[in-house]
Amino acid sequence: MLRWLLLLLAFVAAPAQADVFRVGDYAIQPGMEPGSFDLSASIPSVLASNHPLGLPEGCRETARERLNEATVTRYAISIDCDRAITAEDAIITPWAVDGGTFLSTATGTRVQQALQPTGDTLSLPIGAVAARQRALPEIAVEYTWQGIIHILGGWDHLAFVLCLCLLARGRYLLALVTTFTIGHSLSLALAFFDIVKVPVPPVEAVIALSIAFMAREAIRARAEDMADPHRRRRQLAVVAGFGLLHGLGFATVLRELGVAPDERLSGLLFFNGGVELGQLIFVGCVLGVMKLAAIFDRDQWVRQAALYGAGIVGCFWMIERVAGFTLGTA
Structure with missing residues (x-):
């Protein structure tokens, strides 16, 4: 059954889009x-x-x-x-x-x-x-909503968070998600204000790679290994680094919204808040699904299927994006 599911995921990955913000x-x-x-x-x-x-x-x-x-x-x-x-x-x-x-x-x-x-x-x-000139409440509603739309429509970002949810639980999951949040919030601000300038296509390719990497990490994880403090520190460092890359992707979308000069700071803060809110909604949904699967004693099957699926799609997106910018610069 798992084999057929993986073949199906590999087949449908081709038309999938990592980001549906238009x-x-x-x-x-x-x-x-x-x-x-x-x-x-x-x-x-x-x-x-x-x-x-x-x-x-x-x-x-x-x-x-x-x-x-x-x-x-x-x-x-x-x-x-x-x-x-x-x-x-x-x-x-x-x-x-x-x-x-x-x-x-x-x-x-x-x-x-x-x-x-x-x-x-x-x-x-x-x-x-x-x-x-718009009032602050209007700006807050608009950019918070745009942040929620982006994270819930950004399949690559959701796939990475999914891997985090299936890698750990409890306080350690909270630590991983918080580390990811700090990383992408920092790089979002730096890139949006042009303090850091990085070409978008390579960043998008590495974001796809991050999904495959975290899926592999979660698949290989064992309970005794996850209790190792050294392993946890390494994983937190890796998640922080990938968070920085994902934040660069968020900054690209925020720029495309054409934020007015006098709304740049407030727009950034509320957009980032919307991203975090959408991320929390997604984490809650994933944990809820896993609780439901556990009731029917299918949580391990669902976990493995989701991780292999995320890994396959991440690899596909990485190849697609590398080919895209390589051929585009040839």
Whole structure:
């Protein structure tokens, strides 16, 4: 049974995505003719469609170009308006992104801000003459939620935490998760403020490697070995190092959200808090599943299946990512 499960995991790993966070980049500027505007949009290709924009009254779309580039689709859209743009005017985009950055010079003033969707649409405030100043509670809710979304949609980060949950229990599990948290919180802050700059593709490859490594560590772990203080110190050091790498991945996502300059510190703190909250939710779910499996005397089977599955997927992601950036630089 376990053999067939492993074969199934190896088969389904190919279409799996390590990170499902989808961000769009939008910009609008005046066109060559009076009353005309040029809108550019870059979105994940999986969300691309030719659905029309929701335009302000008196405006119409006159041309659209679409360019597909691997995982990103770029649009260049021409818009004509028979009246002046007002502060209330907005364009409604039809692509279901998780968030977006928007740069507008439509009113003659450069305005850049981060935007959040409403349902499956995103509203671009083309008439804004300044980025809206937001209250701290609004910032807290937004970035905490984004942190939760990211960690619960980041399969590579969850796979690593899963291995930690299946490696240890009790106080030692708390120590491992806390060490991982400290590591990725530190590197998240350093990378977000550009104190540390590391190329993303190699980091993503090593993150995948960390999953395979911790899965192997948990599979080989024996009760008598886990009581060894020297072994515990080594594992804590390894988890701290991998935590630093995972934090660099979190920083990439936070940058893509286009955090406003005056929200950088608060955005970082609440985003990191959301990541930790989502991580705690996941740990609780894993422990709950293992308790349930133990009732039916299937906890060891579930543990082995999950660890072998995580290890296989981690190896696949590592090979995929190494091949991706190696071929990309060849």
